[in-house]
Amino acid sequence: MSARGYRRTAATLAAFAVLAGPVAAPAHADGPGIAAAGDCPASAPDVQVVPWALQRLLLDELWQHGRTTGENVTVAVIDTGVDDRNPQLADKVDDGGSLLRNRETKALIEGGGKDDQVGHGTKVAGIIAARRSDRTGFVGLAPGARILSIRQNDSEGNGDVATLADAIHQAVQRGARVINISQDVRGAATTGFTGYPELKAAIEFAEANRAVVVASTGNDGKEGDTYPGAFPTVLAVGASDRNNERAPFSQYGEFVKVAAPGVGILSTVPRSGQCVDNGTSFAAPYVSGLAALLVGAHQGWSAAQVRAWIEQTAQRTEHGPNRFIGWGVVDPVKAVTKAPDNPRDRAEPDPPVQLAAAPIVPRPVGLGETQADRDRRTATYVLGIGALLVALLIGGGVVMRDHRRRPTG
Structure with a gap:
């Protein structure tokens, strides 16, 4: 990477860093060789190929067997805004307003929910609900869903925990059944800052109103809880690579519920086109799109049932969860096509393999x-x-x- 590239990455990472505990920031890609959020240009060219994360899915089977593409489901994207000038997002985004205030002066920053100066929120929204287009092989997992965009963060780190809690309340009040939070606060429960109880109350409010909250785990590549992902009722999503293994930058720990593709992820950018980026920020909306499909097909399910079924159907190599990819890498097709009428409220470890009902009797050697x-x-x-x-x-x-x-x- 050139010196200019390093300076640009460093500046972006600094802008997205969590400052003084209470400040929340978009989960950014971290380290040399990993593109930081904001590096993709606006008005990018259309990418014709089908991205690898979608090549693994039989999309027609996903939508036909699921009986929905997310219609009548609102997914709140609490982020940097969503630019619906991109043709794949046109007429799909509701303006949830802006909560951005300058963290020093507390003055309201101009712009609404559709004003995305960073590009982060537009990418997140595209992974969830971008419509099909003949110009690209990219499409969202739930192209029938609507996006409620609440602008709560930016590249200057002006979002904080108080506005994040407010945004969650507003999303629930405006009817969102899925809430995507591709940002995190590190060590919130142990730093003692005043925003933690308000954030916890907002998450509990969402749970009481059957809203599935999905959050990224963060991109420090270290072990340790991040919030809101570490709250028990939040579906914390880490990033996986093409081999269904934890991406090196993906934060890990016992709080991780599942993993989803987060390396080389193609999505929409402001104005037009698509671009590739990396991070748990883009793994979380993959799961939010799946949650929208399940909510659309099973309106009576609780948030706990949606979470549990996503966890139960994830691809894993162990009977239960681990601290790297949780219950495993999500499997949208299996989750949608195998969905029961009334799933459990929590995932359970897979039973041990039984070779046969009758005992194996050794035969004498002759x-x-x-x-x-x-x-x-x-x-x-x-x-x-x-x-x-x-x-x-x-x-x-x-x-x-x-x-x-x-x-x-």
């Missing part, structure tokens, strides 16, 4: 003839008989020849 011995004996017989027949044919031929040559009279 010295009798084996199948291999019988095969060898049969082969010997066949060869012997074949050789005899050949000899008879040759002998018969010699006898007939001599008989014809014998003089008569």
